[in-house]
Amino acid sequence: MTEPVLSVRNLEVEFASRRGTLRAIDGVSFDIAKGEVLGVVGESGAGKSVTGLSVIGLIDPPGRIAGGEIHLGGLRIDNLPPEEMRRVRGKRIGMIFQDPLTSLNPLYKVGDQIVETIRTHLNLSEQAARRRAIELLAEVGIPAPDKRIDGYPHEFSGGMRQRVVIALAICAEPELIIADEPTTALDVSVQAQIISLIKRLGRDHGTAVMLVTHDMGVIAETSDRVAVMYAGRIAEIGPVQDVVQHPLHPYAKGLMGAIPTLAGEDKRLVQIPGSMPRLSAIPRGCSFNPRCAFAFDRCRIERPEPQPRGTQSVACHLYDDVPAESAA
Amino acid sequence: MLAFTLRRAIQAIGVMIAVGVIAFSMFRFAGDPVNQMVGMDTSGAERAAIRKSLGLDDPVIVQFGRYVGNAAQFKFGVSYQFRLPVSRLLMERMPATLELAICATIFAMVSGILMGVYSALRRDTWLAHFFQAVSLIGISLPTFLIGILLIYLFSVTLGWLPSFGRGEVVHIGWWTTGLLTLSGLKALIMPSITLGLFQMTLIMRLVRAEMLEVMRTDYIRFARARGLTTRAIHFGHALRNTLVPVITVAGLQFGSVIAFAIITETVFQWPGMGLLFVQAVQNVDIPIMAAYLMMVSLIFVTINLVVDILYTIVDPRLRSTVSRAH
Numbered sequence A: 001m002t003e004p005v006l007s008v009r010n011l012e013v014e015f016a017s018r019r020g021t022l023r024a025i026d027g028v029s030f031d032i033a034k035g036e037v038l039g040v041v042g043e044s045g046a047g048k049s050v051t052g053l054s055v056i057g058l059i060d061p062p063g064r065i066a067g068g069e070i071h072l073g074g075l076r077i078d079n080l081p082p083e084e085m086r087r088v089r090g091k092r093i094g095m096i097f098q099d100p101l102t103s104l105n106p107l108y109k110v111g112d113q114i115v116e117t118i119r120t121h122l123n124l125s126e127q128a129a130r131r132r133a134i135e136l137l138a139e140v141g142i143p144a145p146d147k148r149i150d151g152y153p154h155e156f157s158g159g160m161r162q163r164v165v166i167a168l169a170i171c172a173e174p175e176l177i178i179a180d181e182p183t184t185a186l187d188v189s190v191q192a193q194i195i196s197l198i199k200r201l202g203r204d205h206g207t208a209v210m211l212v213t214h215d216m217g218v219i220a221e222t223s224d225r226v227a228v229m230y231a232g233r234i235a236e237i238g239p240v241q242d243v244v245q246h247p248l249h250p251y252a253k254g255l256m257g258a259i260p261t262l263a264g265e266d267k268r269l270v271q272i273p274g275s276m277p278r279l280s281a282i283p284r285g286c287s288f289n290p291r292c293a294f295a296f297d298r299c300r301i302e303r304p305e306p307q308p309r310g311t312q313s314v315a316c317h318l319y320d321d322v323p324a325e326s327a328a
Numbered sequence B: 001m002l003a004f005t006l007r008r009a010i011q012a013i014g015v016m017i018a019v020g021v022i023a024f025s026m027f028r029f030a031g032d033p034v035n036q037m038v039g040m041d042t043s044g045a046e047r048a049a050i051r052k053s054l055g056l057d058d059p060v061i062v063q064f065g066r067y068v069g070n071a072a073q074f075k076f077g078v079s080y081q082f083r084l085p086v087s088r089l090l091m092e093r094m095p096a097t098l099e100l101a102i103c104a105t106i107f108a109m110v111s112g113i114l115m116g117v118y119s120a121l122r123r124d125t126w127l128a129h130f131f132q133a134v135s136l137i138g139i140s141l142p143t144f145l146i147g148i149l150l151i152y153l154f155s156v157t158l159g160w161l162p163s164f165g166r167g168e169v170v171h172i173g174w175w176t177t178g179l180l181t182l183s184g185l186k187a188l189i190m191p192s193i194t195l196g197l198f199q200m201t202l203i204m205r206l207v208r209a210e211m212l213e214v215m216r217t218d219y220i221r222f223a224r225a226r227g228l229t230t231r232a233i234h235f236g237h238a239l240r241n242t243l244v245p246v247i248t249v250a251g252l253q254f255g256s257v258i259a260f261a262i263i264t265e266t267v268f269q270w271p272g273m274g275l276l277f278v279q280a281v282q283n284v285d286i287p288i289m290a291a292y293l294m295m296v297s298l299i300f301v302t303i304n305l306v307v308d309i310l311y312t313i314v315d316p317r318l319r320s321t322v323s324r325a326h
Helices: A048-056 A082-088 A110-121 A126-139 A158-170 A188-205 A216-222 A240-245 A250-257 A297-301 B002-029 B033-037 B044-053 B060-072 B086-121 B126-140 B143-157 B182-215 B218-225 B230-267 B273-282 B286-314 B316-325
Strands: A006-017 A020-032 A037-041 A063-072 A093-096 A176-180 A208-213 A225-230 A233-239 A307-309 A312-314 B170-172 B175-177
Touching (some): A048 A093, A110 A126, A110 A158, A126 A158, A158 A176, B002 B286, B086 B175, B086 B182, B086 B230, B086 B286, B143 B182, B273 B286
Antiparallel strands (some): A225 A233
């Protein structure tokens, strides 16, 4: 296997608060290969967005990366000086945010914003950058791009604006795109278009994609692999088919059980009792143990480490001593 | 866009007519103008003759119509104390006030924006805290006190700057300017600072608050994610978005700068419209007071109109909602 585009090892992110240090991300490790889409799923506050922001180096104080390493194409980027990290952002990592309505500066034409970004990262003339901007707008599916380039953000619909945001994210041919809930703010009909656009761009350019969302449907449709996050840790990670059809972690099982099917067996959706712990009150041992139907003594004392199970990797004591065959 | 401008202009005319009513009624509530003009020993017949010659016997509505008609041609009658046309007095004094107000506003804008941007971007430096302290002083100290303190320091103690007047002025047509002579420029410094200090602190606080607000928005976060340079983010994106409300406030404040000039002009004996107005109040010179009221209102209304139009130029969103609405 070739070297992964993005490699995150034991990432820890802390937020200093008045009541002491809160650990938002606690020992997260994952890889994304060239052309691969990794879905990151979890409830609000599980640490999905913070993971994405720490990769691109945009964790705002009082938050900080407290430990671990992030490598992008072999280069360690979590400890780069600010100016060098700035050059990585937009150039080697593109980012798409949740709300396209507020991601663009309302006072500048979309074309100017694209040209500005292109010229920040690539050594192109004004005219060349503009030509490239028109190509990009065409590539993300904006009709009449040579006219629309001179439009202001408020003249675009939500879906069209998200396309502009995507054009901005890919304008310097990044190796990695981080998409943070890219479809959450959009109409369902537009969601599918945006998802297929991100998927197509990832495939055409060989870009690695980290897709953060709480929508399992989006993950199932788009991703090659999926990481299920819970309370700042990865509970389970593996190929999307395997995780969706044979989830190992009790939390992942709960999540998959909560997806409604059109096939319509007439049964109630599974509910996970309780809610995710606050960062200030993460229980000892496995953070999921108070909500877990299978929890036993060890879960309340010792924190489970990720362990491989076939194609998947799961952090759960249930699989500690069980041979792999009988696991699922 | 044209319809928008036109509608605003009509509103402005409405406001001016209302102000005209107020100015006009000043004449009727401040006693009999004939008494102000004549001596104790004037006979009743003579008073009646004057009254008739001034048209004071006509119905109120006719008098008002005449007043507005004259005011529209910048005829405000004759000053009781100077026996000169009010419009001529105002024209003589206006350049002084406008030069002072413009200098004060430029001072307030430039230093207010610089200090505001600095204290927003370097929030925890001692200089930012110092600016905050200065702004507190500027907001809480009354204008005349600042003027007197400046005079005490720079005129009386150090002897660097003149304590009153405009210095030497140069005539360009009917306009007189102090901007072309050294003594005129020196005389402008302290009154401009005194007059502009309050606006400066206002603008500084506004810029700081707006800038902090803008720096938290998604499009600034996204601009950072695009890898733009800090300079481009701060000055290209954040500052421009900050300036939208600042332009409105600074523009509207220009009107109050002219109005506030009354105090500054009194402290520095600045020969402008404000000083003329204060003298008029002391001598119950109603034509000047009424004309001053109309002039200041006209300036306010004009500025309002210009600011509204400027606003649509800076912010493209307004441009299209305006044109879409018509």
